[in-house]
Amino acid sequence: VNVMAKTALQFRHNGRETATFVEGGANLLMVLRDQIGDMTAKFGCAQGGCGACTVLIDGEPYLACLMLAESVEGRSVETLDGIRSGPNLHPLQRAFADNFAAQCGYCTPGMLMAAKALLDRNPQPSRAEVVEAISGNICRCTGYEPIINAVLAAASGGRARA
Amino acid sequence: MLELRKDLFADERDDNLKEIGKGTQRQDMLGHVTGTSPYFDDHKLQGMLHLKVVRSTHSHARLRRIDTSEA
Numbered sequence: 001v002n003v004m005a006k007t008a009l010q011f012r013h014n015g016r017e018t019a020t021f022v023e024g025g026a027n028l029l030m031v032l033r034d035q036i037g038d039m040t041a042k043f044g045c046a047q048g049g050c051g052a053c054t055v056l057i058d059g060e061p062y063l064a065c066l067m068l069a070e071s072v073e074g075r076s077v078e079t080l081d082g083i084r085s086g087p088n089l090h091p092l093q094r095a096f097a098d099n100f101a102a103q104c105g106y107c108t109p110g111m112l113m114a115a116k117a118l119l120d121r122n123p124q125p126s127r128a129e130v131v132e133a134i135s136g137n138i139c140r141c142t143g144y145e146p147i148i149n150a151v152l153a154a155a156s157g158g159r160a161r162a
Numbered sequence: 163m164l165e166l167r168k169d170l171f172a173d174e175r176d177d178n179l180k181e182i183g184k185g186t187q188r189q190d191m192l193g194h195v196t197g198t199s200p201y202f203d204d205h206k207l208q209g210m211l212h213l214k215v216v217r218s219t220h221s222h223a224r225l226r227r228i229d230t231s232e233a
Contacts, residue, residue, distance in 0.1 A: 033204075034206075039197070039198075039200075039204040040196075040197030040198070041197075042197075042201070042203075043203050079197070080196065080197035081197060084196070089195065089196070093195040093196065094195075096194075096195045097187065097191045097192065097194075097195050100188070100191075102191060102194035102195060105190065105193065105194030105195075105199050106201060108194045108195060108197070109197040112195065112197075
């Protein structure tokens with residue numbers, strides 16, 4: 001068996017039908033970054049420990065580095081590149097900026113996606129629920145408080161829901 | 163406490179400075195929240211070389227030769 005054989009893969013990437021060929025065993029993160037050119041999902045630890053590569057698959061947060069690329073066939077993958085509407089920042093992005101919830105910024109895309117997954121299913125979370133939602137995302141700069149405050153601010157900011 | 167000092171230096175203060183005393187937006191913040199801030203690993207250059215560090219499996223050994231055939 002040729003393990004390097006390429007497989008056709010088709011999925012929705014930020015709402016756009018996308019097709020590419022992936023090597024057997026390729027993970028979703030490398031396909032997004034190297035083949036599709038979406039650098040918003042970050043390569044952190046590559047072993048599911050840091051959350052920097054968090055993306056939404058059919059609305060649920062997943063670690064792209066641990067996701068077999070072929071398993072997103074026919075599914076919808078959303079990255080930070082897809083969360084704003086036109087030129088307008090998503091309310092979470094605005095809140096992160098206003099609350100200084102990013103310092104070096106490397107964990108920010110993963111934090112935002114994890115937070116978006118939370119607010120999409122629970123628009124008014126408690127502080128504890130925010131902490132739980134971002135518990136898989138490591139930030140070594142901010143100490144988390146500004147991030148938690150930003151998510152709560154975005155939640156109470158009464159964003160227009162589709 | 164800062165409010166008290168305002169009186170002390172009232173005649174020396176200029177409260178209409180552009181940056182001092184006001185909240186400000188960091189220049190890199192927009193890039194951070196949109197995931198567009200470029201990090202080391204985000205650069206893909208033409209003809210870019212890749213490096214992998216292979217460490218010795220022996221803690222105190224003499225290096226005689228390096229077999230690069232698989233590289």
